[in-house]
Amino acid sequence: MKKKFLSIINKISSFIVIFAILILWQILSATGIVPKFMLPSPVDVVMAFIGDFPLLMQHAATTLTEAFLGLMIGTLLGFAIAVIMDYYPIAYKSVYPLMVLTQTVPTVAIAPLLVLWMGYGLLPKVTLIVLTTFFPIAIGLLDGFHTVDPDSINLLKAMGANRLQVFTHIKLPSSLSHFFAGLKISVSYSVVAAVISEWLGGFYGLGVYMTRVRKSYSFDKMFAVIFFISLISLLLMLGVTLLKDAVMPWDRSKKTERKNQI
Amino acid sequence: MDKLIAKNITVSYEGANIIEDISIELNKGEIVCLLGVSGVGKTTLFNVISGLLNPDEGIVELDGRNITGKAGNVSYMLQKDMLMPYKTIIDNVSLPLVIRGEKKSKARDITAKYFQEFGLEGTEKKYPFQLSGGMRQRAALLRTYLFSDQVALLDEPFSALDSITKSVMHEWYLQVMKQIRLSTLLITHDIDEAIILSDRIYVMAGKPGRIKEEVIIDEPKPRDKDFKVSESFIKYKRHILSILM
Numbered sequence: 001m002k003k004k005f006l007s008i009i010n011k012i013s014s015f016i017v018i019f020a021i022l023i024l025w026q027i028l029s030a031t032g033i034v035p036k037f038m039l040p041s042p043v044d045v046v047m048a049f050i051g052d053f054p055l056l057m058q059h060a061a062t063t064l065t066e067a068f069l070g071l072m073i074g075t076l077l078g079f080a081i082a083v084i085m086d087y088y089p090i091a092y093k094s095v096y097p098l099m100v101l102t103q104t105v106p107t108v109a110i111a112p113l114l115v116l117w118m119g120y121g122l123l124p125k126v127t128l129i130v131l132t133t134f135f136p137i138a139i140g141l142l143d144g145f146h147t148v149d150p151d152s153i154n155l156l157k158a159m160g161a162n163r164l165q166v167f168t169h170i171k172l173p174s175s176l177s178h179f180f181a182g183l184k185i186s187v188s189y190s191v192v193a194a195v196i197s198e199w200l201g202g203f204y205g206l207g208v209y210m211t212r213v214r215k216s217y218s219f220d221k222m223f224a225v226i227f228f229i230s231l232i233s234l235l236l237m238l239g240v241t242l243l244k245d246a247v248m249p250w251d252r253s254k255k256t257e258r259k260n261q262i
Numbered sequence: 263m264d265k266l267i268a269k270n271i272t273v274s275y276e277g278a279n280i281i282e283d284i285s286i287e288l289n290k291g292e293i294v295c296l297l298g299v300s301g302v303g304k305t306t307l308f309n310v311i312s313g314l315l316n317p318d319e320g321i322v323e324l325d326g327r328n329i330t331g332k333a334g335n336v337s338y339m340l341q342k343d344m345l346m347p348y349k350t351i352i353d354n355v356s357l358p359l360v361i362r363g364e365k366k367s368k369a370r371d372i373t374a375k376y377f378q379e380f381g382l383e384g385t386e387k388k389y390p391f392q393l394s395g396g397m398r399q400r401a402a403l404l405r406t407y408l409f410s411d412q413v414a415l416l417d418e419p420f421s422a423l424d425s426i427t428k429s430v431m432h433e434w435y436l437q438v439m440k441q442i443r444l445s446t447l448l449i450t451h452d453i454d455e456a457i458i459l460s461d462r463i464y465v466m467a468g469k470p471g472r473i474k475e476e477v478i479i480d481e482p483k484p485r486d487k488d489f490k491v492s493e494s495f496i497k498y499k500r501h502i503l504s505i506l507m
C-alpha cells in the first residue's frame with residue numbers, strides 16, 4: 001500500500017514541480033513584481049496561443065514539413081554512412097575524424113552561409129536539418145555495429161554465412177536500440193534546426209513567426225511559440241519511443257518483465 | 263558423415279603454441295568428449311575444426327575431404343548459448359536453414375516439426391529471455407542439429423546449468439541421440455559428464471595443450487541412473503583424475 005503510494009508520488013512528482021513553477025510565475029507577473037511587458041503570465045501565454053492558434057498551425061505545417069524532409073534524408077544519409085564505414089574499415093579510419101570535426105561547427109554559424117548559397121526556399125533549410133540529423137544516427141549505428149558480440153558473428157560464420165547475412169541477422173538487429181537512441185536526438189534536432197533556418201529568411205514557418213512577434217515585442221506570443229515548439233519536439237520524441245516499441249517487441253517485453261519482478 | 267578427422271593440429275598465438283600436434287577422430291554416431299582444464303585450448307581446437315581458425319599446422323578432413331579453414335561443414339554450438347535476443351525461438355532455431363538460403367516461412371515449417379522432440383513445444387513465439395536456462399540450451403542444440411544432422415561440435419553445452427537440470431539434460435540428450443544419431447564432439451571440464459555421455463574421451467592437458475590419453479568408456483547405452491554410483495564409473499573417474507593431476 002505504502003509502496004503504491006510512493007510510486008504514484010514518484011510518477012507525478014515532476015508534474016507537481018512544473019505546476020508549482022507555473023503558480024509562482026503567475027504570482028510574480030500578476031502582482032507586478034516582474035513587469036508584464038517583460039514576462040507575460042502563464043495565462044497571457046495561453047491566451048496568446050489560443051488567439052493565434054490557426055496561424056500557428058499554418059506555420060507549424062511548414063516547419064514540420066521541412067523537419068520531416070530533412071530528418072528522412074538525414075536518417076538515410078546517416079544509415080548509409082554507417083553501413084559504408086562498417087563495410088570498409090578504411091572509410092571509417094579516414095572519414096570518421098572529419099565527420100566528428102564537422103559537428104563542432106555550430107548550426108547557427110553555417111545557417112547564414114546556406115542561405116547565401118541557396119536562397120530563401122526549402123533547400124537551405126532541409127540541408128541544414130540533414131547536416132544536423134545525420135550525425136547522431138550514423139554515430140549510434142556505428143557504435144552498435146562495433147559492440148556486437150564477436151562470438152555471435154563467429155556462430156553465423158560457422159554456419160557458412162556471408163557478410164550480408166551477418167549484417168542482416170546480427171549487426172543490424174543488435175544495433176536497433178542504438179539507432180533509436182540516435183533517432184530520438186535527431187528528431188528534436190530537426191525541429192530546432194528548422195526553426196533556426198527560418199529565422200534567417202523565409203515566408204512561412206514557426207521561425208518566421210518568431211521573428212515577426214519578436215520585432216513587435218509581443219512577449220506573450222513569443223513565449224507561446226517557444227512552448228509550442230518544445231511541445232512538438234516532445235511529441236515527436238514520444239513518437240520515436242512508440243515506434244521503437246513496435247519495431248523491437250523483445251525489448252519492450254524485457255522491460256515489463258523487469259517491472260513485474262520489482 | 264562417416265568420419266571426421268583432425269590430424270596433427272598446432273595453433274600458436276604470438277609465437278607461443280597453444281595446442282600442439284593434436285590428432286583426434288570421430289566416427290559415425292559416436293559421442294566423443296574432449297576433457298581438460300580451463301585454458302588448455304579446447305575451444306581453440308573447435309575453432310579449427312569448425313573452420314573459423316586456420317591452424318599453423320595440420321589438416322581437418324570430413325569423409326576424406328579437406329575442410330581445413332572452411333566454415334559451414336560441421337555445426338558448432340558455442341560456449342554461450344548465443345540465441346539472438348531479438349529473434350523468437352523459432353526464428354533463432356531456424357537460422358541455419360535461412361543462412362543456407364531457405365525461405366523464412368519454409369524454414370519455420372521445417373523447424374516446427376522438431377519442437378516436440380526437443381521438448382520445446384509452446385516456445386515458438388517466445389523470446390530467449392523468457393526461457394529457462396535448460397530450455398535455451400535445448401533450443402541451441404536444436405539449432406545446431408538443424409545446421410547439420412551429421413556432425414556437431416558442442417562447446418560445454420551443459421556447463422551453465424545447475425547440477426539437477428544438468429542430470430536431466432544428460433538423460434534427455436542420450437535419449438534424443440538414440441533417435442537422431444548425431445555424431446558429436448563435446449567439450450567439457452566435468453569428468454562425470456564426460457563418463458556418462460561418451461563412447462570415448464580424449465583427455466587434454468599441458469601447456470601447450472596436447473592429447474594425453476584416449477579413454478574408451480565401454481558401457482552399454484543409454485546408461486541407467488545406477489551407473490553414476492557404480493564400481494566401474496568410479497574406476498573410470500579415478501583413472502582420468504590420475505591423468506589430469
Ligand SMILES: Nc1ncnc2c1ncn2[C@@H]1O[C@H](COP(=O)(O)OP(=O)(O)OP(=O)(O)O)[C@@H](O)[C@H]1O
Pocket residue numbers: 275280298299300301302303304305306307341451
Ligand atoms: N585470440 C586469441 N589471442 C591470443 N590468445 C588466445 C586467443 N584465444 C585464446 N587464446 C589463449 O589460448 C588458450 C586456450 O584458450 P581456449 O579458449 O581454447 O581454452 P579452453 O580450453 O576452451 O578454456 P575454457 O575451458 O576456459 O573455455 C588460453 O590461454 C587463451 O588465453
Ligand SMILES: [Mg+2]
Pocket residue numbers: 304305306341417
Ligand atoms: Mg572454451
